[in-house]
Amino acid sequence: MSEPIVRYNNVTKYFDDLQVLDGIDFEIQPGEKVALIGPSGSGKTTFARLLMTLEEITDGTIEVEGDYLWHEQDDNGDLKPASTDHLRKVRSNIGMVFQHFHLFPHMTVLENVMEAPVTVQGRDKKEAKKSAEDMLDKVGLLDKADTYPAQLSGGQKQRVAIARALVMDPKVLIFDEPTSALDPELVGEVLDVIKDIADQGDTSILLITHEMDFAKEVADRIAFFDGGKIIEDGPPSEILYNPQAPRLKEFLERFMNTQSSPE
Amino acid sequence: MWDWNYAFEVLPDIASALWVTISATLVGFVLALVVGLIWTLLIRSNNKIISNVADGIVKFIRNTPLLVQLYFIFYVFPQFGLSLEPFTAGVIGLGLHYSTYLSEVYRSGIESVGPGQWEVATALNFDTRKTWTRIILPQAIPPVLPVIGNYFITMFKETPLLSAITLVEILQTAQNIGASTFRYTEPLTIVGVLFLLLSYPASVALRQLEIRVTERY
Ligand SMILES: Nc1ncnc2c1ncn2[C@@H]1O[C@H](COP(=O)(O)OP(=O)(O)O)[C@@H](O)[C@H]1O
Numbered sequence: 001m002s003e004p005i006v007r008y009n010n011v012t013k014y015f016d017d018l019q020v021l022d023g024i025d026f027e028i029q030p031g032e033k034v035a036l037i038g039p040s041g042s043g044k045t046t047f048a049r050l051l052m053t054l055e056e057i058t059d060g061t062i063e064v065e066g067d068y069l070w071h072e073q074d075d076n077g078d079l080k081p082a083s084t085d086h087l088r089k090v091r092s093n094i095g096m097v098f099q100h101f102h103l104f105p106h107m108t109v110l111e112n113v114m115e116a117p118v119t120v121q122g123r124d125k126k127e128a129k130k131s132a133e134d135m136l137d138k139v140g141l142l143d144k145a146d147t148y149p150a151q152l153s154g155g156q157k158q159r160v161a162i163a164r165a166l167v168m169d170p171k172v173l174i175f176d177e178p179t180s181a182l183d184p185e186l187v188g189e190v191l192d193v194i195k196d197i198a199d200q201g202d203t204s205i206l207l208i209t210h211e212m213d214f215a216k217e218v219a220d221r222i223a224f225f226d227g228g229k230i231i232e233d234g235p236p237s238e239i240l241y242n243p244q245a246p247r248l249k250e251f252l253e254r255f256m257n258t259q260s261s262p263e
Numbered sequence: 264m265w266d267w268n269y270a271f272e273v274l275p276d277i278a279s280a281l282w283v284t285i286s287a288t289l290v291g292f293v294l295a296l297v298v299g300l301i302w303t304l305l306i307r308s309n310n311k312i313i314s315n316v317a318d319g320i321v322k323f324i325r326n327t328p329l330l331v332q333l334y335f336i337f338y339v340f341p342q343f344g345l346s347l348e349p350f351t352a353g354v355i356g357l358g359l360h361y362s363t364y365l366s367e368v369y370r371s372g373i374e375s376v377g378p379g380q381w382e383v384a385t386a387l388n389f390d391t392r393k394t395w396t397r398i399i400l401p402q403a404i405p406p407v408l409p410v411i412g413n414y415f416i417t418m419f420k421e422t423p424l425l426s427a428i429t430l431v432e433i434l435q436t437a438q439n440i441g442a443s444t445f446r447y448t449e450p451l452t453i454v455g456v457l458f459l460l461l462s463y464p465a466s467v468a469l470r471q472l473e474i475r476v477t478e479r480y
């Protein structure tokens with residue numbers, strides 16, 4: 001197997017005295033699509049936010065393409081906390097789509113997608129506009145290029161947010177419950193877009209979701225979180241239809257029972 | 264009581280001093296806008312020492328009278344080798360004093376921008392400077408523009424204080440005329456009317472701006 005694109009080594013996270021992640025080892029292969037499932041509060045979001053550098057790691061290391069994310073090696077090969085420059089360099093491989101979209105309200109849809117390529121990557125404006133338009137076309141919103149986010153539906157906002165993340169060409173794209181803030185009738189259009197990306201892209205995907213059917217459809221692998229640990233990790237068929245851990249069985253049963261009306 | 268001939272006679276002199284008042288307001292306000300933003304950023308610094316020192320200075324300036332500060336800059340600084348023209352001293356005093364109010368206005372604007380905007384800026388790998396200039400400030404400033412405009416008008420109306428440090432602005436001019444002719448009614452009335460003529464339209468324009476801003480957000 002090739003070098004993993006992401007590797008967590010014994011990663012631990014505390015918020016003050018509260019331990020949220022408990023010595024996690026985890027790998028994502030290039031192009032691999034991994035879904036994270038598990039009860040609320042089990043640490044899935046924190047796990048992903050560490051990779052996006054939105055939370056600081058307490059202990060352990062994360063590697064992205066063999067580079068430490070939160071650390072740098074000094075001349076003796078010892079690890080020290082990463083400088084801002086190093087953090088930015090390694091972070092440029094990662095992208096994230098948030099539950100609540102967080103579009104830039106003061107920019108049009110096109111500007112939202114063009115902004116980071118121009119400002120952050122220093123790409124030529126014309127060329128960035130072209131790729132932003134391609135991206136908007138991909139998520140089916142090219143006709144909304146000149147509108148402001150306030151005029152979009154939740155589903156459309158999330159599709160713009162996906163285009164905005166994707167245009168940066170990340171090697172790993174994180175989705176944290178991308179549809180759970182949406183009205184039920186708008187979930188499908190967003191899932192379709194994510195499915196497209198998963199099918200055609202060599203982007204690795206880390207998808208936190210409560211949509212089990214969708215996880216099964218897009219993921220090569222599902223990891224089950226409970227109490228700050230990954231309890232079980234395997235192909236969707238194994239995790240969903242042949243669960244071993246009692247906590248996972250319980251979780252899935254409760255899930256099937258509470259799942260609302262058929263879609 | 265009221266002598267129109269006399270009024271028209273003194274009007275040109277007073278009106279020409281208006282230029283001093285207006286330029287002191289403009290320069291002072293630009294200073295306040297810039298320094299106010301610097302205070303806000305310093306107070307938000309992760310470095311506790313920087314943040315506390317900046318916060319202390321701002322509180323000190325905000326809670327002492329502008330007039331005392333003007334006297335200090337004009338009459339005390341020279342003892343430490345810093346002699347300033349009345350205009351320069353006045354503009355620094357005004358700008359510094361109002362920078363502390365504007366710092367507070369910026370702060371409330373910045374806090375109205377949700378944490379998600381900061382997070383998405385990190386996720387898209389913006390550096391600190393571009394996060395501020397491209398994402399945070401363009402959202403933080405428009406909602407507080409009406410408040411900023413209000414301070415502008417207030418500052419304009421406070422410029423007569425600069426006569427206390429010998430700046431010959433519009434009030435001082437009227438006083439000088441009054442002192443030489445022993446007629447104060449016309450010159451002082453003209454000063455009042457000139458202030459009204461300038462600040463009233465400004466506050467009407469501000470009201471319009473306020474309506475536009477609230478519509479947009
Ligand atoms: N910024 C924070 N400060 C303190 N506690 C937090 C913070 N973020 C998350 N937590 C806590 O960490 C635990 C895991 O949260 P989270 O990672 O959001 O789980 P999940 O995404 O699986 O629901 C929860 O107990 C939550 O309350």
Ligand SMILES: [Mg+2]
Pocket residue numbers: 044045046177
């Ligand atoms: Mg979560």
